[in-house]
Amino acid sequence: MKFRALALAAAISAVGLTSATVSTSAVAQAKEQFFPVLVYRTGAYAANGNPWANGYVDYLKLVNARGGINGVKLSFEECEFGYATDRGVECYERLKGKGATVFQPLSTGVTFALTDKAPVDKIPLVTAGYGRSESQDGSVFAWNFPLLGTYWVGADVAVQHIAKQAGGLDKLKGKKIALVYHDSPFGKEPIPALQERAKLHGFELQLLPVAHPGVEQKATWLQIRQSKPDNVLLWGWGVMNSTALKEAQATGFSRDKMLGIWWAGAEPDVKDVGAGAKGYQALTLQHSAEPNSKVVKDMLEMVHAKGQGTGPKDEVGSVLYMRGLISSMVAVEGVRKAQERYGKGKVMTGEQTRWGLENLTLDQKTLDGMGFAGVMRPVQTSCLDHMGSSWVRIQTWDGTKWTPGADWYQADEKLLRGMVLNASRKYAEEKKITPRTPEQCKL
Incomplete structure (x- = not known):
């Protein structure tokens, strides 16, 4: 696994370096929000996995360039799993104890394997555009977030x-x-x-x-x-x-x-x-290739122009790069929302981030201000809707x-809602899960 500490980017740049490898213990002492990144940069699916991973990591770098999340800088660590479910689970086990904010496996197979683990470890699974469709029902799947679409x-x-x-x-x-x-x-x-x-x-x-x-x-x-x-x-x-x-x-x-x-x-x-x-x-998944979007222009100016880009400059704004970027953005906004409740400028736990993801309110004005005008429509989650958008x-x-x-x-919400509830209730019975009540959702 290759470790990169984004919070050190400014200092690294000042001495003419573009990346650094630092010890985990050094980062543990810093006040940083840690994002584990499961990737497949090798193997049969690397051509698609690479641009997604590059977009995901680049957005974390962009957030740092903008000052972090209310001053909290972000760090990350990649773990290569080659789209193999068993290796994806191994990556999860290796990274979960390092203060993991969320996991985004980019694999439905890994998502299925981790769905039982996430509630025990209290770490959210964000699966933007993939994963279990019935996990839209957050009253049963409290830790799964199939944001933007199933x-x-x-x-x-x-x-x-x-x-x-x-x-x-x-x-x-x-x-x-x-x-x-x-x-x-x-x-x-x-x-x-x-x-x-x-x-x-x-x-x-x-x-x-x-x-x-x-x-x-x-x-x-x-x-x-x-x-x-x-x-x-x-x-x-x-x-x-x-x-x-x-x-x-x-x-x-x-x-x-x-x-x-x-x-x-x-x-x-x-x-x-x-x-x-x-x-x-x-x-x-709302977006297409978005080379002319404000967020892409910011990325080129604030990250790639300074030699901090993760992948090639010419892929910035491509479809899968944008998918990774947006996946990263919704996780970051989950942390930002959590800070509103648990303390601005503080590092959030996975459990606190779960609350933030469940209470996301990304209206059009907010999205436009972040550089996503013309790229995305509003996203609003709740206890019963961990998807937040179906456009x-x-x-x-x-x-x-x-x-x-x-x-x-x-x-068609009416058609799909019935399917989601039927499937989630069946899952709850099999796993002996008691669905959360509206009162419990407020906690």
Whole structure:
């Protein structure tokens, strides 16, 4: 594990250094908010894992450049786990005792494995755009925060978008939608929501799992060629996405009939396919590539221009870089909110940060002031809603870049809320958890 102490950045810069390795004991003596960072910079998913990690860490550096969280500087430590669930759990165990603020595993498999551990260790799990969909219910999942959206949200909006293209939800009757999905907890998450929509609207759902890491899909696309679905939903990650687009091109399946989840809609997914992926669409977790946003301009000026950037300058503002940056931002704002209750200018514990995350109120004025104008819509969490937002846009690959659409979609809260409550109550029964009451939520 490589350790970097962000709080020392100014001093390091003054003597002409761009990074430093310091002992854990030295940092323990400092008044710093510690952020463990689980990463996969190596292995089959590194092309997607790297920009996310760079955006996450860069935002911590930007917060320090802006003075910290009410004066409290941030530090972090990376732990490489190669997208392997067992290694991700090992990273958690190695870092949890160092004053961990939150964990963001960027893996649904690791999230499932840590969901039972987080309440014992009293450390929040922030899973922005992934993880367990039913963990939106904070009365049961007190330590899970699937902020900004879950895979059930993504599945619901995907069906809404396909219906809009077809002329309305009633036009889905008799159609066939194929789900090409990563054969893992991540890929299986949207299935219940899609099955529910299929029952409601009368379309056929074809399930086509793809084995890790997703480089062999010829049999899958032969099935698609034979069954002729009207649309294909791509629920992939890493090399699986570009492979799917290449196979679609080879078999003649129209890319404008393909719609990817937000983890299948980044630059690494399409750059090697180029014009061959033109017309392909993907959901966005609110943001797309945002090179012209104020927060990106601040990042370039206050971090990268001073030689403190984590990764290459030209990736700043890309889709996955922004995803990591926003994931970091919501964690930071959880700490800031916690300080309002437990003391401004103080280091927050994981338990105190959990309260902050559960009481987030990021209105548009606040987001705009932080540099996220045009990037995000408001986020407001509560005991019963650990997600805080269900807004989604659609972006289209034009052959050279991602172009976000003007329309915003919102998941059907009435439909999904019932699913969330049913699943969370079932989980509570299995784990013998008593859901928190409104009175307990105030504590």
